[in-house]
Amino acid sequence: MELFLRSLAPPAARTVQEATIDRLKRLEARGHIREYELTIWGDRIRLDTTPRTPTEEAIRDKIDRFRRWERRNGVTLAPGFDEREIDPLIDDTYTVFRTPVIALAVYAGSNVWGVFPCEVDGDPVTVDACLDAFLRRGSLVESRSPG
Structure with a gap:
């Protein structure tokens, strides 16, 4: 699993982030x-430029994998993840991918098995709901499809 936390989150969100880290420690x-692995990211990632750092490139690669998983599995990452155009006053319009305060990617081997939060058939599936399922299941995931 990989837990993604937005940097500089408000205090209430930090409390949720810390509780989720504690849950992952207990599940492990x-x-x-x-x-599990912990990745810190910002509130948005610009998609229409060349990555400036290896970290930015790695995060953009993960986002690409998540979007392929989304398309293949007929789910949606919105509204937790959101792509939008930014129209600044002094520069050209550009595209950003907004990230949630907390997200979880589940892997089966090197394949993306799930990304949370997401919506399945219009129903939201949160990070907590995913972790609850692992607690009830009591076992590791089996590979579904490459991702």
Whole structure:
């Protein structure tokens, strides 16, 4: 699993972020998940320029994988993730991908198994709902499709 946390989140969101980290630690300790990784990102990522740093390139690669998973599985990452045009007063319009305060990617091997939050058939599936399912299931995920 990979937990994504927005940097400079408001205090209420930081409390949720910390509680989610604690849940992942407990799930890992109990053997419900193999491991997790923590990634900090900003509130938006510009999509129409060449990445300036290896970290920016890695995050954009992950977003591309998440969007392919979204299309392949007929789910939507909105409204948690959102692509929009920015029209600044002094420069040209550009596209950004807004990130949620907290997101979770679940992998089966190197394949994307799920990305949360998302909507499945119009129903929201939160990060907490995903972790609840792992707690109830008590086992690791099986590979579904490459991602």
